[in-house]
Amino acid sequence: MRQHLGIPDDAERVIVFAESSHWDPNWLYTSEEYFQRFVRDNLDRAIEELQREPRRIYSVECIFFLRMYWERRPEQRESIRALVNERRLRLTSSGVTTADTLLPSSEAILRDLLIGQEWLRANGMEQEPRLAYFTDSFGCTPALPSLIRAAGFDWAAITRVDGMFFAGCDYESKKRFPRPDSSAALLLDRERTLDFVWRSPDGAEVLCHWNAFTYGQGDMLAHRGLSRVYLFPSAVPDRSEHNVARRIAQFDAQLSPYSRTPYLFCPIGFDFVAPIPDLLTLLDRYNRRHYSTTGVWALNAGLDDYLALVDTQRAALPVLDLDPNPYWTGFYTARPTLKKLCFEVVDDLLLAEKLALLPDNESAGGAKTAEEIGDAWWSAVVSNHHDFITGTSPDRVVEEEQQPSLERAAKSARAAIDRLASTVETPRRSAAAPRPDPPQWQRRGGVVEVHTPNYSMELSEEAGGGITRAWCPTSGRELLGGISNDLICYRDSGGLWRMGMEFRGGVFEEIARASERPARLQLHEHGGGLEILCETDFAGEALRRRMWIGGDSPAIHMRVEGRAAEKRTLSVRFDPLLAPDRLAMDQPGCVASRPIQKFFDPTFWPFQSFLHLHDEKRGPGFAFSTGMPGAACYRPQHGLEAVALRNATRERAFGFLPIPGMPAAGHERSDHAFDYAIRFTQAGDWRDNDIPLAADGMAASPWDTSDRAELRALAASVVTTDRPDVVVTAVKPASRGAGMIVRLTTLGASGSSVCVAARGRSIIAASLCDARERDIEELEILEGSARLTMPGGIASVRLLT
Numbered sequence: 157m158r159q160h161l162g163i164p165d166d167a168e169r170v171i172v173f174a175e176s177s178h179w180d181p182n183w184l185y186t187s188e189e190y191f192q193r194f195v196r197d198n199l200d201r202a203i204e205e206l207q208r209e210p211r212r213i214y215s216v217e218c219i220f221f222l223r224m225y226w227e228r229r230p231e232q233r234e235s236i237r238a239l240v241n242e243r244r245l246r247l248t249s250s251g252v253t254t255a256d257t258l259l260p261s262s263e264a265i266l267r268d269l270l271i272g273q274e275w276l277r278a279n280g281m282e283q284e285p286r287l288a289y290f291t292d293s294f295g296c297t298p299a300l301p302s303l304i305r306a307a308g309f310d311w312a313a314i315t316r317v318d319g320m321f322f323a324g325c326d327y328e329s330k331k332r333f334p335r336p337d338s339s340a341a342l343l344l345d346r347e348r349t350l351d352f353v354w355r356s357p358d359g360a361e362v363l364c365h366w367n368a369f370t371y372g373q374g375d376m377l378a379h380r381g382l383s384r385v386y387l388f389p390s391a392v393p394d395r396s397e398h399n400v401a402r403r404i405a406q407f408d409a410q411l412s413p414y415s416r417t418p419y420l421f422c423p424i425g426f427d428f429v430a431p432i433p434d435l436l437t438l439l440d441r442y443n444r445r446h447y448s449t450t451g452v453w454a455l456n457a458g459l460d461d462y463l464a465l466v467d468t469q470r471a472a473l474p475v476l477d478l479d480p481n482p483y484w485t486g487f488y489t490a491r492p493t494l495k496k497l498c499f500e501v502v503d504d505l506l507l508a509e510k511l512a513l514l515p516d517n518e519s520a521g522g523a524k525t526a527e528e529i530g531d532a533w534w535s536a537v538v539s540n541h542h543d544f545i546t547g548t549s550p551d552r553v554v555e556e557e558q559q560p561s562l563e564r565a566a567k568s569a570r571a572a573i574d575r576l577a578s579t580v581e582t583p584r585r586s587a588a589a590p591r592p593d594p595p596q597w598q599r600r601g602g603v604v605e606v607h608t609p610n611y612s613m614e615l616s617e618e619a620g621g622g623i624t625r626a627w628c629p630t631s632g633r634e635l636l637g638g639i640s641n642d643l644i645c646y647r648d649s650g651g652l653w654r655m656g657m658e659f660r661g662g663v664f665e666e667i668a669r670a671s672e673r674p675a676r677l678q679l680h681e682h683g684g685g686l687e688i689l690c691e692t693d694f695a696g697e698a699l700r701r702r703m704w705i706g707g708d709s710p711a712i713h714m715r716v717e718g719r720a721a722e723k724r725t726l727s728v729r730f731d732p733l734l735a736p737d738r739l740a741m742d743q744p745g746c747v748a749s750r751p752i753q754k755f756f757d758p759t760f761w762p763f764q765s766f767l768h769l770h771d772e773k774r775g776p777g778f779a780f781s782t783g784m785p786g787a788a789c790y791r792p793q794h795g796l797e798a799v800a801l802r803n804a805t806r807e808r809a810f811g812f813l814p815i816p817g818m819p820a821a822g823h824e825r826s827d828h829a830f831d832y833a834i835r836f837t838q839a840g841d842w843r844d845n846d847i848p849l850a851a852d853g854m855a856a857s858p859w860d861t862s863d864r865a866e867l868r869a870l871a872a873s874v875v876t877t878d879r880p881d882v883v884v885t886a887v888k889p890a891s892r893g894a895g896m897i898v899r900l901t902t903l904g905a906s907g908s909s910v911c912v913a914a915r916g917r918s919i920i921a922a923s924l925c926d927a928r929e930r931d932i933e934e935l936e937i938l939e940g941s942a943r944l945t946m947p948g949g950i951a952s953v954r955l956l957t
Contacts, residue, residue, distance in 0.1 A: 168452075174421065174461075185846075201430055217842065218249060219272035222528040240281040249272070252291055253540050255541060259545045264536065265744060266306065268540050270929065286309055298481075321341075326659055326660060353474070364478075373422050375896070377404070400442055404442060474921045487546040488799070490548065494545075513527075535565035549820060580870065582873050602616060643716065698718060700728055701715070723804060726801040730795050759819045761787065776838055779851070780833075787799045803823065897925070900946065900952075909946075919942050
């Protein structure tokens with residue numbers, strides 16, 4: 157490898173400069189504006205530089221703008237194809253975007269990586285990256301190794317981890333970083349390495365590099381000044397031998413203390429920076445004149461080249477179970493209506509794919525449906541971007557590009573579902589099947605008492621409609637302490653990225669509770685349950701709160717409808733009479749166990765669909781579930797809180813100072829319905845209580861007025877497994893090769909044997925493949941079904957029937 161890269165045998169240290177440009181598809185500007193202002197010229201110049209310097213490598217982080225350039229500049233296609241196939245235009249991922257990995261579903265993230273790879277293949281480009289680079293994501297799922305290994309990647313690179321310093325993001329001295337007990341402190345202070353083997357909760361491992369000094373550390377190699385970033389350009393070129401040597405010495409001094417190998421990585425590639433002219437000329441001059449005295453060899457190569465070098469010395473690196481969160485927490489719940497649309501589009505596309513592969517729809521064809529919804533899938537995975545689903549773009553970009561693209565995708569998905577639904581017979585509920593009886597209840601003045609076989613509780617009008625007591629109907633054991641399902645209003649000086657308690661000079665202050673004012677309770681029996689409604693008002697915004705109590709369900713369903721006032725965050729609060737020291741919550745690819753506080757007070761953690769609290773001393777636990785990702789915290793003095801509605805417009809410190817690194821403002825203009833459910837669980841942790849399975853039922857909102865329930869039940873029968881803890885999340889026609897691709901996921905059955913069957917078909921051959929649909933090994937066929945051992949939390953299987 158060293159010989160191939162031209163590294164001298166006696167080089168004691170090698171600094172690898174990997175050059176790229178971080179291109180956000182639609183952050184502060186629309187994608188068209190970014191393309192016209194920056195990307196087109198950047199790529200023109202990169203191609204020109206590559207053609208002039210045959211040894212030069214220039215990297216592209218994702219496919220989005222490469223496709224736009226391909227479509228707009230057809231005269232450059234042969235050059236692009238040749239440079240990609242020669243690996244001189246180097247891809248640092250196959251993703252359409254550089255995705256957020258905390259909010260999108262696992263399937264959305266895997267499709268992102270597949271769709272980008274397939275675009276390359278369709279246009280004659282043969283690169284299949286081994287590296288997945290998450291340049292600017294605001295933290296990552298602790299199961300990132302599991303996700304990218306499932307897609308066939310060996311290496312990862314990340315930048316933003318909890319506790320690190322990032323210029324322009326805080327009014328604090330750099331000396332206060334890294335934060336104690338953070339991922340940054342773990343890597344810098346304890347392990348003293350930027351390279352490590354990252355291990356997922358399911359045991360999957362990848363070699364990972366962390367850009368501790370940002371993803372544009374080397375941008376000023378041939379410049380003087382502060383920055384080349386397009387937002388704050390403040391640099392002038394200085395290509396002199398002295399300046400380049402001085403810069404390389406600076407980078408070496410920063411990186412060497414944190415390298416356990418001879419190799420140092422220095423990225424060039426902040427947002428929309430242009431290629432450095434004649435980069436190889438500068439590095440060759442340095443090597444000729446300074447290498448003999450410094451012992452540092454300077455090299456232009458890819459980040460994947462760097463990781464390949466480090467991989468040869470993998471034994472020198474620590475193996476770490478990393479959870480690089482919370483980096484920021486406001487984006488977990490910013491722009492809830494946009495987030496909801498992101499999830500609904502993906503859910504509908506997955507439904508359409510499954511319906512297309514029902515035996516009744518063979519004439520309609522999975523391939524036809526795949527073509528019909530292809531553009532919608534592209535829009536859906538673009539929404540994974542770390543400035544899209546996160547809600548961190550300004551109002552204009554959201555309203556002009558992001559929301560309209562999702563609405564078009566939603567329309568396409570619905571049209572496909574309607575067409576496919578017309579060709580199948582959905583199972584009908586038996587007319588003889590009785591509905592459960594509503595729960596027993598009585599009103600005593602302003603108190604409503606409800607009894608079910610699973611719990612009993614009281615709600616009080618005097619307490620704003622909150623739950624004032626809950627107990628076990630058989631043992632009489634109290635289940636809640638203080639007022640629960642209370643609605644709390646905070647003054648929040650945060651914005652789209654951060655909540656007010658996260659930065660110096662910020663404010664996150666409780667200013668009102670629904671329980672402080674009486675609220676009239678309205679009760680209605682219907683559909684085998686009891687619905688309880690009340691209304692409240694915060695800062696002039698009317699809010700409706702609903703509760704649904706089924707006669708035979710252990711879950712209590714709830715909803716908050718409305719909009720938070722500007723600069724406000726609203727949470728729902730429960731006091732479950734527990735004293736947990738950790739919280740269990742699902743993230744893409746795993747269940748994470750997290751402390752109740754880390755840096756921030758309170759500490760809001762992201763979760764995909766559920767959160768579970770249990771206390772070994774007190775026995776039973778408490779589960780909280782939502783229909784889409786959310787954020788929750790636990791404080792002993794207050795209990796569990798989850799963000800219901802948020803409308804914090806822009807980060808402000810000390811009441812007036814904007815934070816330079818957070819330049820966008822946003823406003824929540826529409827009402828939102830926050831659906832959630834609670835359940836009192838038995839003793840034990842989330843595994844003992846089968847919380848992932850329970851959460852699926854808890855997520856089904858009784859206020860969902862769509863007619864999709866029967867269709868979803870039918871679609872779920874297309875491919876099934878013999879284990880309830882191994883879920884079929886996707887069934888699609890193969891994009892590469894023959895047959896259909898089935899995605900299996902599990903949160904607790906990694907390493908278990910599972911049998912896969914296809915409705916109305918006999919499986920004649922099957923293979924394990926990765927999410928980019930590259931076959932790995934053949935699977936055993938038993939009586940028309942396929943059997944495999946789950947290789948981790950995610951498996952992709954090709955079925956031939």
